[in-house]
Ligand code: FES
């Protein structure tokens with residue numbers, strides 16, 4: 001699909017505001033013009049306020065601060081005057097999904113272009129007013145200046161004239177050296193509302209006359225409602241209605257508590273399910289077995305696994321990684337009003353456009369009759385790329401036509417009935433030559449691909465082009481081997497599997513970075529030096545970059561991150577008795593490079609974390625630090641909790657049995673070094689900081705115990 | 715249904731309500747004070763923390779019948795006369811990521827500073843032990859509390 005962008009002026013109707021946006025024309029490869037859709041990112045009000053549309057979901061990663069910064073930079077706007085509006089899907093905004101740490105990359109051009117075009121028109125309007133050439137004018141802080149005459153005019157006073165200017169198709173973008181806002185630390189736009197309780201998350205959304213619903217869902221995967229008895233439920237004061245929906249039985253009431261009591265009183269008979277025999281322990285055995293032979297090849301260096309034959313010494317290890325729930329503190333929820341052939345949804349969603357489609361399918365109405373409002377998210381982490389809860393909410397609201405219904409998932413619902421991070425097994429093999437050099441390498445991963453949108457076909461499971469997309473952290477390993485082969489084997493499992501923070505990467509990077517550490521120990525190499533060698537530091541024959549599955553991996557950037565860790569991380573310091581350092585790094589496939597040195601002691605204490613990150617052009621250094629801290633603490637949770645299944649049921653249901661990092665487990669010392677790897681655009685950071693932290697801690701602990709940590713939780 | 719009177723943020727409310735309803739849902743669904751968050755409903759996350767006569771309590775663990783006759787402060791009421799030093803420190807240190815857990819964290823920290831104007835890091839870890847943040851803002855919360863402690867005891 002080709003995207004043609006044409007900049008247009010939208011109607012400045014009524015408000016007297018200057019409204020700018022893109023027309024994005026979606027054409028196909030034949031060059032045939034698709035429908036044109038206007039699309040507005042910025043509006044300047046006569047009072048000088050700059051209203052910027054945010055096209056990404058805020059879930060703690062800071063997009064509602066960083067994205068407006070990009071536009072405001074090009075606009076030369078006074079950032080104090082910036083106000084935010086959350087974009088809603090429709091003709092103007094056709095793909096608002098947030099995930100995969102892609103927000104900064106994806107919005108980098110559109111935000112700059114929109115800001116630059118607006119600035120160009122404002123400057124042109126002022127120049128016209130003063131009858132001077134636009135080139136002789138400057139703009140800064142929401143004001144256009146004419147240095148030669150000393151005249152100046154505020155953006156707010158120019159809106160009417162600016163709206164009459166021609167819209168530049170290719171406005172001149174600022175050079176990085178001209179940036180005044182980007183690269184400075186800006187605090188969160190939403191922070192004041194958050195600390196005063198005014199911020200409205202999905203679960204806080206209220207409408208007049210709104211009712212509350214909960215759903216009784218089958219305890220065993222894939223089971224369905226056979227029959228139910230709601231006599232006791234209907235006696236609970238406040239319960240309004242009981243209705244069967246696809247996934248279970250909904251109880252609708254005046255408030256959450258009445259709905260919960262109604263659900264507790266409900267007697268549901270569930271059908272038998274084939275999944276009733278599913279146990280995660282057996283599944284892990286099946287995964288491990290699936291790695292006994294190589295899977296579908298997704299990367300081959302040199303002669304591939306044939307290179308193993310000539311090895312003087314071989315090493316082999318199997319790593320295990322469990323199923324995991326997201327456990328965001330705000331459980332999923334959605335509020336829906338169905339009325340007169342229309343539908344309105346207020347959801348903490350990461351995938352708003354999909355909701356239009358989902359509701360149109362459930363209700364049999366056109367998608368354009370579905371209005372979606374994106375609310376603040378109390379922790380996303382991929383969970384809200386699923387739309388199961390919105391689907392349910394639409395079904396329930398359909399039962400209550402004309403009345404808005406707020407569907408609440410309890411913590412237990414959220415932990416047991418959402419989608420999960422897939423469990424996986426990784427068989428790692430290394431072949432050492434006679435002088436102990438790592439000459440051959442194999443990484444065989446087995447796990448369950450995503451199935452929440454559409455489960456892959458048998459054909460896809462054997463198609464390298466499909467499989468590679470499920471093996472982040474395997475095919476994109478930055479290391480160069482004389483011979484290596486990476487393979488993947490899909491193994492089915494009955495629970496919903498879908499996005500989770502860093503998606504397919506954490507388990508792969510855990511296995512790879514721990515195994516590299518095993519090799520370092522076995523060959524008496526320093527773990528940083530070994531990695532630098534594998535990154536081709538002294539080997540001209542190793543290409544500096546390579547492209548895998550369309551992703552560019554740049555070895556010099558990975559080396560620089562490790563070199564910086566060596567230089568700034570004080571790795572040779574004298575450690576207290578019983579302490580050890582663990583090292584790991586990763587090149588996230590989207591172009592972010594991270595390395596950690598972690599000082600640990602037994603049984604599971606992290607004393608100090610040094611992190612080096614190259615996430616491309618830095619928009620907000622403060623935001624980078626927050627994502628490092630958040631990512632590494634998330635990774636520590638990874639080493640504590642898991643979801644297990646017994647008899648087809650998810651066992652863990654709440655924080656008491658699915659522990660996450662607690663306050664007292666926070667590393668007392670965290671230092672973050674941001675390095676410039678020469679990239680001219682920003683890269684994502686919400687996910688990349690998670691992956692290498694897990695192996696760094698495991699490597700440190702393993703050095704203390706002498707026995708390797710090869711499965712999580714520890 | 716029982717008739718229950720409680721005071722929230724300085725305002726008295728008389729409700730005809732199921733006595734077993736947790737205070738959390740009374741605040742959120744009946745009184746519309748959604749700054750008090752639901753996270754676990756079992757006392758393990760701290761998101762629902764409110765102050766009962768100045769002492770932090772988990773509102774998911776108290777029924778409205780038990781709450782009757784008491785006075786509560788929620789996050790909405792904390793800033794009644796301007797931002798408190800904790801809220802200011804939270805903004806200065808820019809603690810929040812998704813922000814969802816922060817009302818509970820702030821109320822707990824507010825109570826801590828009343829009890830212990832100069833808390834050690836250990837005091838902080840202890841006081842906040844029952845609070846979870848999935849976004850990992852703990853290091854900034856530690857710093858913010860120290861900043862607030864340094865700001866003196868004016869609020
Ligand atoms: S909701 Fe009360 S402690 Fe979690």
Ligand code: FES
Nearest residue numbers: 812813815847849
């Ligand atoms: S800031 Fe997101 S849960 Fe704490």
